[in-house]
Amino acid sequence: xxxxxxxxxxxxxxxxxxxxxxxxxxxxxxxxxxxxxxxxxxxxxxxxxxxxxxxxxxxxxxxxxxxxxxxxxxxxxxxxxxxxxxxxxxxxxxxxxxxxxxxxxxxxxxxxxxxxxxxxxxxxxxxxxxxxxxxxxxxxxxxxxxxxxxxxxxxxxxxxxxxxxxxxxxxxxxxxxxxxxxxxxxxxxxxxxxxxxxxxxxxxxxxxxxxxxxxxxxxxxxxxxxxxxxxxxxxxxxxxxxxxxxxxxxxxxxxxxxxxxxxxxxxxxxxxxxxxxxxxxxxxxxxxxxxxxxxxxxxxxxxxxxxxxxxxxxxxxxxxxxxxxxxxxxxxxxxxxxxxxxxxxxxxxxxxxxxxxxxxxxxxxxxxxxxxxxxxxxxxxxxxxxxxxxxxxxxxxxxxxxxxxxxxxxxxxxxxxxxxxxxxxxxxxxxxxxxxxxxxx
Numbered sequence: 210x211x212x213x214x215x216x217x218x219x220x221x222x223x224x225x226x227x228x229x230x231x232x233x234x235x236x237x238x239x240x241x242x243x244x245x246x247x248x249x250x251x252x253x254x255x256x257x258x259x260x261x262x263x264x265x266x267x268x269x270x271x272x273x274x275x276x277x278x279x280x281x282x283x284x285x286x287x288x289x290x291x292x293x294x295x296x297x298x299x300x301x302x303x304x305x306x307x308x309x310x311x312x313x314x315x316x317x318x319x320x321x322x323x324x325x326x327x328x329x330x331x332x333x334x335x336x337x338x339x340x341x342x343x344x345x346x347x348x349x350x351x352x353x354x355x356x357x358x359x360x361x362x363x364x365x366x367x368x369x370x371x372x373x374x375x376x377x378x379x380x381x382x383x384x385x386x387x388x389x390x391x392x393x394x395x396x397x398x399x400x401x402x403x404x405x406x407x408x409x410x411x412x413x414x415x416x417x418x419x420x421x422x423x424x425x426x427x428x429x430x431x432x433x434x435x436x437x438x439x440x441x442x443x444x445x446x447x448x449x450x451x452x453x454x455x456x457x458x459x460x461x462x463x464x465x466x467x468x469x470x471x472x473x474x475x476x477x478x479x480x481x482x483x484x485x486x487x488x489x490x491x492x493x494x495x496x497x498x499x500x501x502x503x504x505x506x507x508x509x510x511x512x513x514x515x516x517x518x519x520x521x522x523x524x525x526x527x528x529x530x531x532x533x534x535x536x537x538x539x540x541x542x543x544x545x546x547x548x549x550x551x552x553x554x555x556x557x558x559x560x561x562x563x564x565x566x567x568x569x570x571x572x573x574x575x576x577x578x579x580x581x582x583x584x585x586x587x588x589x590x591x592x593x594x595x596x597x598x599x600x601x602x603x604x605x606x607x608x609x610x611x612x613x614x615x616x617x618x619x620x621x622x623x624x625x626x627x628x629x630x631x632x633x634x635x636x637x638x639x640x641x642x643x644x645x646x647x648x649x650x
Contacts, residue, residue: 211238213387214309215301217294218244218287219320219453221313221341222272223411224279224383226376226456229339233311233384240384241301242280242287244273245294246395249319256572257521264545267398268409268579272454274397275410285383289395295326302331305387310334313341313453316494317583318501343491344373344457344484350492357496360600364489365482376458406440407448407546407579414449418460421445422467430476435550437537437621443548444480447580450487457484487585493598494584501587504568506596519635520563524555525573528631532619533612534558536627543625545579550615556593557606563634567594 214237221227222244233240250261261269277287290297301307310331315321328336340346347354351367358364407413421427426441436442449455461484468477494501505511523529527538537551547555552574559570571590575581588597595603616622 212309213237213239213241213305213307214311214384215241215243215298215307217298217310217312218242218276219312219315220451221453222276223414223454223456224276224283224379225411225415226459227313227341227379228377229311229313229337229341230383231377231379232337232339233309234380235384237309237384239387240285241305241307241387241390242285243298243301244276244287244289245297246289246291247294248292254572256569258569258572258576260575262545262576264577265579265581268407268448268545269452270398271409271413272411272452273395273409275412275454277397279411280383283381283383284385286386287394288390288392289397290392291395295323295330298327299330301392302327302334305390307334310336312336312338314338314495315342316491318498321498341456342453344461344488345371346374349374354492354496357492360598361486361489364492365485368488369481369485373458373461376456376462406544407445409448409452409454411449411454414446414455415459417445417449418455418463422463425471427464427467427480428472428474428476431479432476434479435548435615437548437551437615438540438624447582447585448546451580451582451585457487460484487582489598490582490584490588493588501583501591502568504566504596506591506594507598508596515564516566516569517563517635521565521569523631523634524559524563524565524570527625527627529558529563530629530632530634531558531562531608532622532627532629533608533616534627535629536616536622536625539625539627541577545577547578550611552589553593553604554606554608554611556590557604558608560594560603561605562608567591567596 214233216230216233221229224230251259253259273287273289280287298310302310310327312324324336345368349371351371358367421444424441426433430444433439433442446455446460450457450460461481464477464480497507500507524534524538527535527542529535534555537547537555540551541547556570559565560567567590571587574586574590578586591597592599593604622628
């Protein structure tokens with residue numbers, strides 16, 4: 210009997226080091242390679258933003274275009290369909306008598322709910338997930354997930370010396386596509402290539418990685434990483450890691466090669482250190498699931514806060530009384546990217562100076578950032594808000610001090626037109642805004 214499989218691409222938009230795709234190809238006679246463009250992504254949520262903004266959508270479609278060409282070179286084809294993923298996959302499973310469905314593990318609550326729905330509807334179909342988005346598999350962690358360390362420092366000390374699997378080698382050809390499959394596929398944009406901005410796709414990811422590690426920048430990373438604007442002063446791997454165009458294990462392998470052939474110093478260690486931060490948030494999100502989106506986060510205390518629509522709009526459009534915050538938000542809106550230092554500054558401002566519900570800020574980042582990752586984004590916002598993994602109970606950055614330290618000549622502020630045009634935060638008295646109590650889930 211011919212075995213037909215379906216591989217559901219999600220946060221693993223690559224062929225290299227893709228154990229899930231490898232298993233699907235090895236175990237199936239024919240294979241449907243599918244990506245579902247979820248119509249939910251284009252709809253505003255209760256947090257005043259859409260899950261997928263224009264910049265991130267462009268990066269995603271470029272990534273899919275590149276994946277399409279990579280699969281074709283290995284004898285496969287990518288089917289991109291728009292709609293409800295559960296409905297799309299359900300129809301394909303029935304229509305083409307699919308025996309087996311494969312995917313990479315995803316830490317998102319929404320994505321796992323879809324997966325469980327499909328498993329319940331098709332009990333005779335086998336569903337398998339594989340870890341491709343993290344350095345470790347769950348079975349490799351030296352603790353039960355319910356005992357995940359409360360802080361990153363504790364996690365790092367436990368895992369940083371553990372062995373990490375090498376990237377898997379992928380075959381030159383994959384299982385053949387389903388010949389009679391003629392579904393309508395979403396049109397994809399042409400591939401753009403540039404050395405000074407983000408272009409989606411596995412090809413661009415590997416080119417950038419190889420260029421970065423062919424330079425001296427990795428050996429200076431810790432000294433340069435807080436720069437607000439320079440392309441080469443941070444690694445810029447985050448966008449490709451986020452949608453899986455680049456394997457984190459492949460990236461680590463390249464880092465170790467640089468340390469072996471060039472130099473191993475505090476800066477190269479710091480790149481690994483931040484990959485461990487990313488790793489911690491993956492397991493943090495997988496452990497706490499829906500708590501990632503609660504106003505009180507991991508805590509039990511009922512949160513009562515105000516929401517000021519005018520303040521939110523001024524923050525989102527870079528029109529606050531804080532020039533550095535304005536410049537950073539305009540950079541984000543224009544490019545879909547902001548430095549890690551900048552993200553901490555604007556998040557702290559949103560929570561502490563503007564006194565807004567942190568979840569609205571996190572949702573705006575989800576819409577705007579091309580490197581959005583559910584675990585890293587919501588985990589970091591919880592960290593700044595003091596409702597997550599920060600033992601200090603939140604972070605409050607002095608904006609004037611940050612400006613003096615990272616933009617003393619106001620070069621960045623002038624470039625991104627962050628000068629204050631609305632010195633008052635509110636056009637009405639704050640007492641006129643309603644108090645919004647949030648109930649626990």
